[in-house]
Structures are given as structure tokens and as C-alpha cells.
Amino acid sequence: MFTKAETNRCKGIAIIMMLFHHLFNDYEEYAGYTVQYWPLTGDQTQHLALLCKVCVTIFVFLSGYGIAAVYTAKFQDREPQKSEIYRFTVSRYWKLMAGYWFVFVLSLLCAPLGRTPVEAYGTDLKTGIVYFLIDFFGLSFAFSTPTINPSWWYLSVAIYIVFLMPFLMRLAKKMGAFLLLAAAMALLQMASITSVASTYVFGLLLGVLCFEWDLFGKWSHFLDQRKGGVWIKGILSLVMTIVLLKFRMDYNYYGIVDGLIAMTLCGFSMTALSRIPLVNKGLEILGVHSANIFLIHNLMYSYYFLGFYYSFRYPLIILAVLTVTSLAVSIVMEKLKVWTRYATMMRAAEQKLERLEV
Secondary structure: OOHHHHHHHHHHHHHHHHHHHOOOOOOHOOOOOOOOOOOOOOHHEEEEHHHHHHHHEEEEEEHHHHHHHHHHHHOOOOOOOOOHHHHHHHHHHHHHHHHHHHHHHHHHHHHHHHHHHHHHHHHHHHHHHHHHHHHHHHOHHHHHOOOOOOOHHHHHHHHHHHHHHHHHHHHHHHHHHHHHHHHHHHHHHHOOOOOOOHHHHHHHHHHHHHOOOOOHHHHOOOOOOOOOOHHHHHHHHHHHHHHHHHHHHHHHHHHHHHHHHHHHHHHHHHHHHHHHHHHHHHHHHHHHHHHHHHHHHHHHHHOOHHHHHOOOOHHHHHHHHHHHHHHHHHHHHHHHHHHHOHHHHHHHHHHHHHHHHO
């Protein structure tokens, strides 16, 4: 079974990919700054950064797997009551939004550094208030409205997942994850649904399928009795990931290729990266802080300290500096949550919401 530590390592990989994607997917992002791309060219670096967008599907895939694991552990094979579904959903939603709201308030306090509400929402007061409230609840992507931080668009997808997963899991328990996945993809194709959110359906349900079929458990035991089996599995999963990444640029129908990349990359992490002491611990730490890093990194490098980060000139150094500083800010944020009793207040509010009658 995929453990919490394994999940965090994969989140660590995904957040590094996200940082690289945002830093180098568009030349205009850092126009006016000199970047030395050696040993790659500028176009090759951009191409690699565009491929790294698969990081979003990795997070979605891990959400599907993780929620399926928690749901199954909590309810086993029985049909949960409506009140249980309510508490299950509210708990996940509140934890998601509590982390987001803390950063949202910080972004308002840091507005003088380079991203003010007026710049984000416009000068019209009534319209600005509406945009502000939509952004506050993480729904700017869902309503196609302005936001303080463009990378927060994923919040809408995460909220969709939180509210849809209990119903998807009930269907998966009744008809099986494979039939659910096939039916969902057929429905998307027949209805010609091509929204951005629809491209993550496959990755989400593939995560559920991997849990139901215990694919990672089977993978961990595959060739385990054969000499050099770990090396064979590591090379095999890496080669499959590379082939899929190469295929992705020309073909990613309904996010199917991205979902498969997420699965093979997680398999590679589980087989190879987890066995490298410093690497596995570093990725695990990044994974623990991945939500905070996702929420703050774009503000830090794109709006507040653009010149500082790109002054390091070399892509890997720029990436390393952004990774380390984002992690440091996340650690400080977690300390602030404790010191201000924010974490305690949010947990108390969550418990009160869970006790409400439905």
C-alpha cells in the first residue's frame, strides 16, 4: 500500500515540478533578466517546463488515492449515513480552506510588496467586493473572475474534488473503480466536455482504481525475489515515465497520458527515490509543506521579488533558491499558526461545523 510518507515524497516531486513549470514556461515571465540555460537551450528549458505541468495531475491522482484510502478505512464496505458523509466532507473542506485563508490574509498584508486588491480586482468598489468574496472562497477559477494569485486557480478544482469524492466513492463501491472510470470517460467524450477541470477526471479516478486494485502494493512485490529486481523496476518505471512525457506533447486526450505519468512517476518514487536517504527525506519534507508552497510561491517570485530570484541566472539555482525560500516561509507560517492560535481556532470551528445537524 502507498504510505503517507510515499505520498509526501510524490507531493515533493510534484511541487518541484510546479515551481520549475511556473519559473520557465514563458519567456515573458522574466523578460529583461539574463538567464544562462546551459547545458540546455532556452527552448529546451521551456519545453521541459511545459512538460512539468503534469504536476497538477500528480496532485489530483494523489488526492483520489488518498481520499479513497481514508474513505475505505472509515466506512469499510458499509453504506455511510448522510450525517457521516457530511462530516467527512466538511472536515476535508475546512482543512483545505483553513490553510488557504491564512495565506489569503497574509497576501493582503503583504500587498504593498507588489500585488494589491485594486490591481487584482479593479477600481469599481461593488464589483471588487464580489470578486474579493469569490476569491476568498477559492472559486475564482470556477467563476472566471480575477484573483490575487493566478496560481490559486487550482483551489476550485480541489474544492470540486472534496465535494465530489464521497459520491464517486459510493459509486466505486457499488460498480467498481474500473467501470466508474470507463463510464466517466465515455460520458465526457459523448457529451464533448472539454473544460480544464475535465482533464483531471481520469487522473482522479485512476488514483481510486490504484487504491482499489492495490496496484502499488503489487508493484512493491513485483520481482522482489529476483536479484536486481529493485533496479529493474526502477529503470522500467523511469523509462515508462520518460516515454509518456515524450508522448504527452502531441497527445493527452482527456488527461489520460497525464494520469498514466502520475502513476508511473509515483511507482518510480516508491521503487527508487525512497531508497536514497537524503533525497527521500528532502522530498518528504517538501511534500508536507507542498500546500503552503503552492499557495505562496507565485506571489514570492512573480510579484514580490522577481528580480531577486532571476538574478541567480541559472535555472537550477533559481529553482533551488525558490524552493528553499518557499519552504522557509512555509515553516514560519506553521509556527505563526501555532503562536497566534490560528490552528487551534480552526480546529475548534471545524468540530463545531461537524456537530451541526444535517
